[in-house]
Every structure is written in C-alpha cells, then in structure tokens.
Amino acid sequence: MSDLQAAFRELEAIYSDLQAELDTLRPKCELSGRCCRFTSFGHQLFVTRLELRYVMERAGPPPPGADGVCPWLKDGLCSVRDHRMLGCRIFFCDESYKEAMGPLYEKYHRRVKELHARHGVAYEYGELTPLVARSP
Numbered sequence: 001m002s003d004l005q006a007a008f009r010e011l012e013a014i015y016s017d018l019q020a021e022l023d024t025l026r027p028k029c030e031l032s033g034r035c036c037r038f039t040s041f042g043h044q045l046f047v048t049r050l051e052l053r054y055v056m057e058r059a060g061p062p063p064p065g066a067d068g069v070c071p072w073l074k075d076g077l078c079s080v081r082d083h084r085m086l087g088c089r090i091f092f093c094d095e096s097y098k099e100a101m102g103p104l105y106e107k108y109h110r111r112v113k114e115l116h117a118r119h120g121v122a123y124e125y126g127e128l129t130p131l132v133a134r135s136p
C-alpha cells in the first residue's frame, strides 16, 4: 500500500471518530444544500490538501460548477458524501450545536494536519475553489 493510501485509511479513521461524536451530539440537518452554496449562504469551506486528494481520488475531479457553489453539489445533494471533507462533516446550521462546532473542528483538524507531515504530503490549507484550481 502506498504511503498515500495509508494516509487515506487514517483519514477515514479520523472521519469515523468524528462521526461517533456527531452521533452523540445529534445536530440537525435539513438536507437543504444551502450551506454548499457558499456565496448565498455567506460562508467559505476550508480544506486541506490531503482531504482534497482523498475526495478527488475516490470521486474524481470536481465537475465545472457555478461560481460560489460547491462543484460537488448535484440536484441539491452532495455527490461525494462518503468522501467529503472535514468542514462539510462538521458544519451544521443547527443553533443548538453552534458552541460544540468550533472545538470539534479544532480537535479533528489538528489530527488531519498531523497526517500530512507523517505521510509526506505538503500541508496546504485554504478555501476549496482556489485549492482545487491549484490541484495537479
């Protein structure tokens, strides 16, 4: 198994640990797809290089999309749900979950960041669209 595949396995384990915590917190999602329309929703999605390589290897490069909308949003739903990035997994617009979100993000982002160094992937962290544009 290549080092990158080993990193992907560890990334999947991190996502799985996060899901276990989310199963306890149970934030609500209405599956509206609003938070994937970044400009109209008024927020940005930040990702790491390794997360992006993972989703692109498993699901392919993103199709061309509209400005300010995630290219993987299809018919109002995420087309790469099983491989989506940490920010997508942690963000919920549920008001009752808001205080938990920041600490949860820091905790899991730290683990994802650490994977880069250990598996020889240059650490890059930035907004989705420019990072996709710089992808090989």
Ligand code: SF4
Residues within 6 Å of the ligand: 035, 036, 045, 070, 071, 072, 073, 074, 077, 078, 079, 080, 081, 084, 085, 088
């Ligand atoms: S990857 Fe999926 S969940 Fe994340 S912003 Fe894009 S469509 Fe939404």
